[in-house]
Amino acid sequence: MVDIIVVGAGLAGLTAARTLVRAGRRVRVLEAGPQVGGRVRTFTRQGFTLDEGYQVLFTAYPAVRRHLDLAALDLVTLPPAAAVRRGGDVQVLGDPFRDPGSLLSTLRSDVLPLADKLRVARLAVSLRSGAPHLLLQGPDRSTATYLQELGFSDGAVQSFFAPFFGGIFLNRDLSTSARLFRYYFRMLMDGQIAVPRAGMLQIPAQLASGLSVSTGVRVERLVQTARSVVVDTTLGELEAGSVIVATDPPTAAHLLGEPAPALGSVPSTYLSYAAPRSPEVQPRLLLNAAGGLVNNAQWMGQAVPGRAPQGQDLLVVTVPGAPDLADAELDAAVRAELRDWYGDAVNGFGTLAVTRVPHAQFAQPAGFASRLAGHATRMPGVLRASESTSMSGIQGAMESGEKAAAILLGDPVGMSRPRGA
Numbered sequence: 001m002v003d004i005i006v007v008g009a010g011l012a013g014l015t016a017a018r019t020l021v022r023a024g025r026r027v028r029v030l031e032a033g034p035q036v037g038g039r040v041r042t043f044t045r046q047g048f049t050l051d052e053g054y055q056v057l058f059t060a061y062p063a064v065r066r067h068l069d070l071a072a073l074d075l076v077t078l079p080p081a082a083a084v085r086r087g088g089d090v091q092v093l094g095d096p097f098r099d100p101g102s103l104l105s106t107l108r109s110d111v112l113p114l115a116d117k118l119r120v121a122r123l124a125v126s127l128r129s130g131a132p133h134l135l136l137q138g139p140d141r142s143t144a145t146y147l148q149e150l151g152f153s154d155g156a157v158q159s160f161f162a163p164f165f166g167g168i169f170l171n172r173d174l175s176t177s178a179r180l181f182r183y184y185f186r187m188l189m190d191g192q193i194a195v196p197r198a199g200m201l202q203i204p205a206q207l208a209s210g211l212s213v214s215t216g217v218r219v220e221r222l223v224q225t226a227r228s229v230v231v232d233t234t235l236g237e238l239e240a241g242s243v244i245v246a247t248d249p250p251t252a253a254h255l256l257g258e259p260a261p262a263l264g265s266v267p268s269t270y271l272s273y274a275a276p277r278s279p280e281v282q283p284r285l286l287l288n289a290a291g292g293l294v295n296n297a298q299w300m301g302q303a304v305p306g307r308a309p310q311g312q313d314l315l316v317v318t319v320p321g322a323p324d325l326a327d328a329e330l331d332a333a334v335r336a337e338l339r340d341w342y343g344d345a346v347n348g349f350g351t352l353a354v355t356r357v358p359h360a361q362f363a364q365p366a367g368f369a370s371r372l373a374g375h376a377t378r379m380p381g382v383l384r385a386s387e388s389t390s391m392s393g394i395q396g397a398m399e400s401g402e403k404a405a406a407i408l409l410g411d412p413v414g415m416s417r418p419r420g421a
């Protein structure tokens with residue numbers, strides 16, 4: 001019998017296990033899938049390295065700083081600027097201190113007229129004071145309402161904020177909680193957006209190193225006994241003093257005998273293209289201000305050397321939601337939108353993958369924090385860890401695992417750490 005079994009080797013489960021092992025506990029992680037990482041996946045196709053969809057790491061996430069060796073991840077920083085595209089018109093908006101090449105274009109851009117640029121500067125100053133986690137507190141409303149209250153013009157909201165934060169929250173209507181908007185805005189100021197050169201899978205792989213993880217083992221049932229928890233798996237019965245359930249919320253509800261969670265799912269869809277070379281001068285994030293299926297795109301081969309074979313490039317396109325189109329129809333519709341950007345060069349693009357993710361995040365509208373799951377469950381020896389206890393994303397998942405471990409360890413510092421800290 002081990003001290004603790006962790007069910008699920010996503011970021012939450014791995015962070016929980018790592019925290020417990022560091023404190024001297026004997027831990028075994030059981031993962032149903034063929035590899036660690038949960039929703040953080042990387043795969044290769046025709047010599048290209050593709051992440052599951054478009055995923056990035058905010059280096060300012062506090063839990064990331066506590067748990068990951070960033071130098072060992074061989075991170076490649078993405079430029080802190082975006083090219084806003086309306087058909088053939090391109091305007092670059094960036095942080096001129098960190099991307100000096102974007103200065104002139106940012107000043108001239110009418111995507112954010114002067115008054116809106118000043119509002120961004122004021123917002124940046126106001127969000128910079130105090131600890132970042134405090135931005136997740138206080139009254140909540142939608143991001144759209146918040147931006148309206150701050151006086152931003154409709155043009156700025158539709159052409160910049162909607163596609164930029166639509167790419168982060170995977171919905172373009174800015175119905176996401178303004179608290180999260182403020183937190184992410186701060187993360188963007190405090191750190192960089194980066195990806196491991198060899199793919200996002202390097203993150204869970206680093207968390208898993210040194211842990212006892214069994215992949216391909218599905219947990220089917222948990223039974224609480226007087227002195228332990230019996231874990232019924234596809235390998236047979238195992239026993240542990242305590243269990244952390246770090247699966248997706250529906251599976252957790254099934255294992256724990258709880259009602260299905262009411263958080264909802266945000267789906268997203270990605271198309272990856274092989275191309276002879278990027279037509280863009282700089283590897284900046286591309287935002288589609290014209291509306292349509294495409295929200296944002298990134299030339300990953302240009303941004304991250306090594307992701308595409310020699311002499312080729314890789315374009316990853318984000319289509320928020322789950323369009324009701326067959327793969328071939330979706331591909332044709334996305335190509336038609338890309339033709340507005342790149343003309344006939346699109347004919348030379350080869351489709352590498354159409355990736356549909358039914359549950360990329362859980363829905364986080366204003367007030368969502370009051371509906372979050374807790375770590376405690378109906379079973380005394382069993383705790384929950386998952387982004388669904390905090391916020392959707394790498395920070396939420398990692399801090400959740402850390403907190404479940406802190407509860408088992410009786411660590412007062414970890415137990416009292418607020419969300420987002």
Ligand SMILES: Cc1cc2nc3c(=O)[nH]c(=O)nc-3n(C[C@H](O)[C@H](O)[C@H](O)COP(=O)(O)OP(=O)(O)OC[C@H]3O[C@@H](n4cnc5c(N)ncnc54)[C@H](O)[C@@H]3O)c2cc1C
Pocket residue numbers: 007008009010011012013030031032033036037038039040052053054055056057058217218219220246247248251268357359360361385386387388392393394395396397
């Ligand atoms: C396409 C996409 C893009 C994203 N982009 C970003 C981004 O740019 N930045 C960011 O911060 N976040 C991003 N996220 C969100 C981030 O990936 C998630 O927040 C995080 O990975 C969630 O981790 P988790 O451990 O809570 O859950 P999961 O990753 O869902 O892990 C749950 C694990 O439990 C396992 N499991 C389930 N049932 C069982 C069972 N019965 N027995 C054993 N194991 C089981 C699953 O196989 C899985 O490995 C993105 C997500 C997706 C899908």
